[in-house]
């Protein structure tokens with residue numbers, strides 16, 4: 425369903441992604457982990473066409489786009505992007521619109537669906553993320569967790585082939601993380617919505633991901649089922665990363681030696 | 682000092698008898714022109730300002746440079762001189778414009794120049810995440826501007842644009858020198874007839890003050906309305 429070949433991205437002289445190859449099946453949930461600056465966000469942003477890759481190709485559904493020195497056409501970018509939707513770390517809800525209007529916006533403005541139909545659909549999605557009763561609230565009146573759930577509903581409204589989530593819980597207070605993860609877990613259950621999630625929540629990744637990708641320095645270092653990557657990492661750098669993480673967690677919990 | 686105060690003939694400072702006749706006369710003849718010229722040039726000026734602001738931020742030099750030159754001219758020269766050039770200067774090269782045409786062009790251009798910088802600043806103050814969220818939904822540049830950026834930028838720009846409008850209302854008094862019949866123009870007529878400029882100018886000052894105070898109150902209400910999604 426998704427085929428990424430030799431994907432490369434540089435910012436000027438800085439090479440951020442090196443020849444990424446990845447195939448994702450319909451309904452798969454992929455977790456992407458890796459140290460800060462390894463290019464995880466850049467990778468997702470390339471898939472959402474928020475960044476234009478330097479080289480390689482991306483195929484999502486029936487849409488393929490090859491990248492080279494020539495700038496791709498706006499129309500081609502848009503048709504590829506229409507296959508994806510993004511959930512941002514900092515939610516990025518539209519502050520001047522209510523929760524319902526946020527979810528409706530893409531439907532009305534981009535897909536040109538009538539306001540009534542869009543409103544019905546949007547209400548259904550807000551219900552799905554457990555916020556039906558908050559439809560008239562402005563983002564400022566919602567907690568971070570609620571905002572992120574509205575943002576998930578807004579992304580789902582675009583009916584994307586693949587839902588991209590970039591550290592959806594990193595900006596949240598600890599007590600709000602669970603609610604957002606529960607929504608994503610729920611989405612992953614019926615195995616229809618393809619998702620790629622960048623996350624630092626290792627337990628969550630282990631639980632929901634069909635496959636886990638470990639990225640470092642712009643490369644996919646290791647990829648496998650969550651048991652493979654978390655239980656028996658083969659690559660030294662993966663081990664090192666996971667060990668550091670566990671040490672960090674133990675320290676935080678006061679288990680340090 | 683006391684001596685000086687006692688030499689002032691207070692009854693000459695403000696002549697109530699004259700005021701009773703002059704006040705309605707100035708109001709009836711001048712107020713309408715002052716107000717419609719202000720409203721029309723503000724509206725046209727805002728449209729110009731929006732276009733100029735967007736051109737000024739364009740990646741294309743062909744749009745960016747003319748916008749910069751325009752803003753620089755408007756902000757770098759006095760409005761009165763601009764009006765003089767349009768009214769007394771242009772006829773030299775065979776272009777003669779009615780006073781009211783000069784007024785509309787001159788004030789619109791002025792608002793366009795100043796407000797464009799306000800609008801540009803407001804647009805640039807909207808966080809990048811808003812652009813990205815809109816783009817991510819596949820909105821075009823125009824849709825993003827219209828649906829996401831401008832509604833938020835309006836709130837940011839509003840206090841400053843209201844101040845521009847207050848200045849504009851007061852600046853219409855400059856039009857009197859190119860014989861546009863606004864409030865000050867009629868005040869001068871009455872003043873000239875009665876040789877009592879103090880009374881009529883005080884009346885005009887009072888009128889401007891009342892207009893600006895009303896507009897100020899309006900501004901506060903508008904800001905409250907726009908702030909409803911930032912203050913809980």
Ligand SMILES: Nc1ncnc2c1ncn2[C@@H]1O[C@H](COP(=O)(O)OP(=O)(O)OP(=O)(O)O)[C@@H](O)[C@H]1O
Pocket residue numbers: 435438440458459460461462463464465466467
């Ligand atoms: N627009 C940009 N211009 C220049 N460099 C960039 C840009 N965006 C990202 N980078 C660089 O690319 C590298 C990868 O960044 P990226 O945000 O993809 O990392 P990440 O894996 O998501 O990290 P984190 O876990 O901290 O979010 C970093 O070195 C970053 O500084």
Ligand SMILES: [Mg+2]
Pocket residue numbers: 464465466590591
């Ligand atoms: Mg990141």
